[in-house]
Amino acid sequence: MLLDKTIVAAALVAALAVPVAHAQDKAADGLAAFAEALGDPQPFESYPKPWPLNNLVTPGKLTVGTTGQAPPRTFVDPASGELTGSYVDLFRKIAEDLGLEIEFVKLDWPGILPGLTANRFDLACDGASWSAQRLGSTDFLMTSPTAVNATVALARKDAGVSSWEAMSGEKIGGVRGEIYFETAKERLAGIDPVEYPGMSESLLGLQNGQVAAVALNLANALDILDKSPMADQLELVGPPLQVFAQGLCVNPRQPDLLVAVNVLLGNYRADDSLKALIGEYSTSTAEVELLNSIGY
Amino acid sequence: MRTDLLAEYWPTIWNGFLITVLLSFVVLAVSTPIAFFLALARQSQLAVLRWPAGIYVNVFRALPVLIILYFAFYALPQFGMSLTAFQAATAGLVIASSAYLAEDIRAGLAAVDPGQRHAATALGIPYWRSLRRIYLPQAIPIALPPYITRAIIIVKGTALASLVAVNDLTAEAVRAISITYRPYEFLAVAAILYLVINALLAALQSFTERHIALRYGRVAAGPAAVAQ
Structure with missing residues (x-):
């Protein structure tokens, strides 16, 4: 009797397992086929050029607030006295890809987010960490992550x-x-x-x-x-x-800029240019490479 | 106006206010006697007193207070002297404030007719007694308004202590702004609390001037009245 039950149970498990395994195989095949069709990761190019940004603080110019005090992301080069760093280069690249000039406003961290709220600049934060309060804030907008x-x-x-x-x-x-x-x-x-x-x-x-x-x-x-x-x-x-996930901060009056920056950040992840920018100033690019550990 | 945020951060803002009051009080209490003796030394006939006092006053008036504070907190440890943030801020502010106050007090002393000093000496009145009974009753009413003005400047200057890790009123307001991104509410509250301290100082000035006028009457009217 016990043997019969065991046989039935085994048959049931086998009967259920076959379709599951079959479905998994099909999904894997589908993924492989999709991946093969897409080829290597590539940036999304079908975005407006130039992007119509109508609410910039100064038309034709991307005004960026940065501390200049957080190496290697933003700091003043002791030799040249110029503002430099991986995020300074990232801001420059975003401005270039949006067809805008760039102007940096250097100020201490406590003034950065209030400055965005007060319409002093368009874009800011050298990788500001996400928090419930920040993500829910109406005083500024946060981009998709640039680092973990x-x-x-x-x-x-x-x-x-x-x-x-x-x-x-x-x-x-x-x-x-x-x-x-x-x-x-x-x-x-x-x-x-x-x-x-x-x-x-x-x-x-x-x-x-x-x-x-x-x-x-x-x-x-x-x-x-x-x-x-x-x-x-x-x-x-x-x-x-x-x-934490970290991202850039956008002027709350400029949802169009938020969309534009998010598209570009996705592209920089796809073509590895974000990783290259970070790697230029740091021995480790783990903060970008491990973004997928938090779902990005 | 986010009153809920103000309520949330009020305990830390109030604590910062108390630290600002304490720091201002300690700085004024220590600076005033130092400034008084510096002013006397600046007027002394003895070069050994006059010269060092002159160098002290001119050097520390010429240096930015922030440099003195940074030196006291960040540089002194390299010489084996590690002060707490409050001690460093007190020391730095006392050094700078006493130099300024000394000149305010010296101006009051200098306004008293020097002939009175010569007369007191000729009459054999000891220096400290003539100072206490003749000079100061005339010099204090003259020096009081600039002294209180300087005290108000010193209270405002304690905000620099936030840059050497003292959690004063400015520091707590800045911290709340950094977390909440609401500059308007916290800057307004900090400004009101600074106004409260300095309004009390201004009231103290009025009260003291009235008290001196009543007590010394003719003397408080100035050296010219005494001479008549």
Whole structure:
């Protein structure tokens, strides 16, 4: 009797499994056929040239707000005194592809998003992290992601805070109002936060021993570990407290610009030019290559 | 106007306001006696006092306050002296403020007829006594309006402390703006709270001037009235 039931169950499983396996095979065949027909990833070229953008702050010109204080994305070249960086180049490329001149307005981070709201510039943010508040904001619009990033910390090796748990009771620095530092303050119980006006001041505080660690984003942390003169005294603290998608920010009066930038960003992903721009200033392009880990 | 955001951030804004009040009070309380002695030293007959005081006043009046604050907080640790953010801001603001206040007080002292000093000396009145009984009753009413004006400037200048990691009123407003992207609400509240502090200082000036006028009467009217 038991044997009969076993045979029936096995037959049932086999009967169900055959169509499922068959469907999977067909789907795989379909995907392969589609992929073969499409060929290599390629940019979408059927967009308006020039793109009619009617609400720019200055007609014919893309006005961009940037901090110039977040290497390797945006910084002032010490040799030339010129604004440079991977996102500065990205903004230039967007302007060029939209057939616009470009003008950069350099100001501190606390003024960037209010500046967009106040119609001071068209485009801004050197990869601003997505948050529920930002995505839902009517004061500015966020583009599709340009990078994936995460909240980590850089600690002095001699401070003995190589884990998040060890930071309790320690002075931890970060940039005032920045999402990474606010995340760290929210999630790390018992830390003594020290709020600096910018990243360079935070790193000075770390160098001077005024704080044991600085909470920041992973891309910045890796850049500092790659280039900073004090890199050998520092260690990366993880795992990430939070993983973020990052994008650009658009003037809320310009939904047409948002569509245009999203189309171009998709193209830059397809033809690998976004990866190339990041790779020009950084040893790692993981922030772009791993975008598919969050669905992009 | 997003009053819900103001309500959410009010505890941190209020805390920043209290830090601004404390910082202003400490800076004025420490700067004033230093400035007073600097002013006396600037008027001294002794070069050993006059010269260092003159160099101090002229150097620290010429330097941007932000440079002094940055030096106190970010550069001193390289010399083995690590101050907390509040200590560094206090030290930097005291150094700069005492230089300015010294000149305001010196102007009040200089307005008193020097002949009175010579007369006091000729009568054998000790220096500190003549200072307390003859000079200061005449100099204080003259120096008070510029002193209070300078105090108001100093209170406004404490906003620079936010750049050396002090979570004062300006810092908390900037932080709230960075998170909420609502500059209007938080800048307006910060401005109103600074106005409250400085309105109190202006009221203190009026009260003190009236008090001095009542107490010293003829003297408060100025050196010319004394001479008559």
